[in-house]
Amino acid sequence: MKLKGDRTIRKWLQESPNNHILVKLAKVHPTKAPRKRKYVHLPKRGARRRHTETCHRLHKKQKNRHHLSSDEDTDEPRTSTPVKGSTTCTSLHLVIVNHLQSSLNQVVFARVLGNDLPPLHSTNQTFLNTKTVLENESIPSNCKRLWIINSLSDREKVDALVELFTLYNESYRVIRTDYSKPEKIVADGLNVNRGRNLALKAGFEEMDAEWVFLFDGAAFLTQEGLSPLIEFSQANTKKPSFHFTAVYRLLYKIVLDSEIRIQNILEFTTGQQETMLGMNKLAYLQKRSRVWWPFFDESLSYGRADKFTTLARLKGRGNAYCREILRGVNQEKKSAKLEHHTVARCGYMLRMVYYPDDNAPFDQREYFRLKGVNRVEGIKNFYKRFNLKQPK
Template sequence: MILYRIIGNDLPPRHKEGQTLSNLQFILDHEPTFPNTRKIFVLNRIIDPVNEATIIRLLDRYNMEYIRVPFDEKEYEQLDFQLESFPDADFLHSDDYRRYSKVAKLRALDYTYHKKNLYAMNNNGGRNTAIQHGKSIPNAKWIMPFDGNCYLSNNGFKEIRAQLEKYGKDTKYFVVPMTRLLNNSVLLNNLDERPKTPEEPQIIFRYDASEEYNLNMRYGRRSKLELLWRLGALENRRLNRPTVPWEPAERPYSKDKGNFKNIGWVFRLFSGNPQQEENKKEASSIRAFNRLLAIQSSLDSLDESIARRTFRHDKLFLYNEIDVNQRRYDYWTKHKEVTLAVERLEQAANEVLEGSQQRLAPISSTTQNGMPFETVPEKDELGPLSQNVTILTLAQYLLGNEKYGRGAANLIRVHFLNEYAVEDEDEYNSARRIPDDSHLLDFLSDQGYSFPSLSRVPHVVPKYSNSRILNTSDLTKTDLSSLLDCIRLLRKMQVLTHKEYIDLQAITAEFLEYLVTSPTGIHLAQMTDHRGVLYDLQVTAMAAFTDDVRLFLRVANRCRMRIGKQFKEDGTQPYEETSTRTRLLSSGSSDHQVERRALLHYQTLNLQYWTLLARGIQNAGIAKDIWHYTAANEGQISHAVVRHLQTYADTLPTLSPADADFARSRLRPLAYMAQAAFRHSHEKKTPIDDRVKARTEQDREWIERHVSLFGDQWSAEPLEEEELVHDILKIMHDDKIKGRLGVPPFWMLTSTNS
């Protein structure tokens, strides 16, 4: 007889952390030695190498046999979520999903982890490894692939052995009922009697048994029950009925159905949570719920730990650091187009500084009531604020003039941190702490760890108010990704202090919490047009900035479910078109030109947000590239962008000069950013679905050949001077001046795709 114990990973809250080691120690200390029985332990894909090494040392100390099923991180990283098997595209944002119970929602989410669960948990894989290993042992007659926390007592084993000897000639499978323990020490009281055994049993296989466990049944999804049902051991469970249509169906009854007997008993050692081990329906429900939570949490933790080896929250998200740096070298070496663009940038930066002068009055010139500006910021100011900070930050980065960086930092201080603006600092006064009593500390300014100053501004800037300035409705309509990148750059240039940077992370974390948990945020997440994509862009950008890697990965992975909803195989955007036509109806417009512009505006906006999201995920480098992700209906972001550009490339020659200028101004940033996304995926050899491989290559070649149809990358934006007589056009113009086109200012200076 070969008694296997398959040892996996602890999964809190289903198991208490460290319970596997504790129970293994108990087995090694107290389980009897049985005649004609080899005990072998299967180390089943233990993820933590320190934990695995500890288990091996413990087994070696007791001279126990073991076999390893190693966890190969590279193999695991190739696996992806199951996102395309649900009844509807973007199912997790659907009305049907919203009506599910909490457990039903967890089960639907659990399915998305199917392949990752199969590999990392390897539940039935570990059992089958034991069965195959047992069959390779010459004298092995009975193979017992038991769970890692199973414990056999003397009397339990004696009954099993007696029944095997009595019925083993004619029976290939024996089912061993199990009871759960609330306290392992009851096994030490010498009362070795048959307990009540209502729990899921273990199975013993004769050496010539043909059945094995179903490798497509993951942990938490009938992994053992399926085989018990196929053998006829659980007829009353009606397990042949799949709970939901997307789950793998069980195999039919085994040809050995009925060839089994129930024998003996086995104990399952304590999991560490007494509520889960009682023989009650409630305990079973708690176990099931916690098992689902534990599986998903464990896999999320694993993904996060892998991602954190390369992820840095201070790495630029929207901008590519190498590209931005290259633009600076281009400017220094007098690259003609870059120089002209930087000159326009300098002019814009000077205008921003001049326009914000009253708003950025330093402490020394504040008003009588202590406010650092004359009026309270208006509603919908986040877009222009983001644009101004971006312009000033890029000007400091490329031109090296500190007045621009200081202006950008002061805008952030006043509007985000409720701090006063900081005046020009020098090495002598930069160590000051608090203005009104700093003269008392002058003699300390050149002492301690703060000398010489670690930054170019005071370590503590006083606040004028503790109230929040930005309103949340503005937040939900404005892309913050370029602003967050500018905060990173300002910190790297030492224009913001470390404390200010941390405070900004904390404020962003509050905004992020609002987006993820508030009714408004959840409603936005369920939108099927550009607003839902902007929401995902906001959450991923904020999660990256606040170092919330787990949330970043969750959104970066699940956002792909929107692709099959938003895009058809031919690249059209039915939901965006419907949304736009609804806006046109509500505005009362029936003008064909207005309709054409509105469709161009909103469809481009949707694709622009998708492209920014794809570029952010590409730059972060810790999640699957979404640019070429192919939905079940063969919809792709990359193909939708190219088809959109192709449609307008064909019609540009037929448009009036005004309409052609409008189209090019909207499409040019999208075209060049799409080119950068194509090049990134091509260089990284991103896997592409075989169904669309040829089409994707044609799209890449088209964008390389025709991107210039939409104008030169370095062209200045044309001024829109037409009279805006329609409400929808006014809204579109409002989007532009409030920075809601999904196009960062001077985007051409942050990309090297030309």
């Protein structure tokens, strides 16, 4: 196909968006704006030569146009007027680079925010952890955060979160419940899988993402944990794929920032004992076209293996990357060398502490040890709050 002018090149870019994309993104510094290296390669045979020749022809045409339009000499410096319908070689490069940047595979990191369930969580854990993420986490420009406010029973908390997301220009969705019916409030409030399914639908269908990674509301992503996820998502868009992400629970209330490395804080964590799930658009469309939807079983409420059931179902599939890290929470901590190997391959998230309040203790190992008991007690108290009897 011959390239005649930038209009034809734009058409060629639109028709073949996957044949020439090679843009290297520099690592994002948490305090600096992302810097993109505009390295553009056109691997089509002869495309680079034809592109250069097109630029020269445009320059020559502009130069001739200028000389023909000059009626008399003047001491003022001459400025060439661009030919109508064409651009200069430099701007033509910018057209290509802008197209490449806009066609990068967008990655969405979705978090589902649920109700605080004391004594498992502090009474304001969701808001405080969310604020920590927005103030300290840094993600690349082709990635977006999506927040799902999942049927919170306290309207004031919903309003506070909406105000916070509006302030930081974040994408969010609100799943509301019928506050006039206590049974509905409790049932919706403990249905986390409905929030996960909405996150998948909003990420793929509304935000046009190529990959969606699902996390809990208390997830914090570092640059070290993000890099393997982004690299894997950019390289796996041609076939249905899933990705298991490692989870490290913090046992101490340490200060978080994007530059943290797991080897420096491993002693403050449980080690890798849990996993989160990511999937690409092809896997989502494949599941939507079959009987397997909703993807997460919405009949399972919080505390009844609602997430693990789906993860275990995917573990035996060959297109589930890093599925071997799906481990039980009672596994002992691996060595630092094995942890580094897991991080480099699968990426990770940090699960923030249950009590992030200012007056909470620094050492929160006791809260983790009593996690199972406190979860049962927290769900029981949630029913009692609305004078309902908890089903067996």
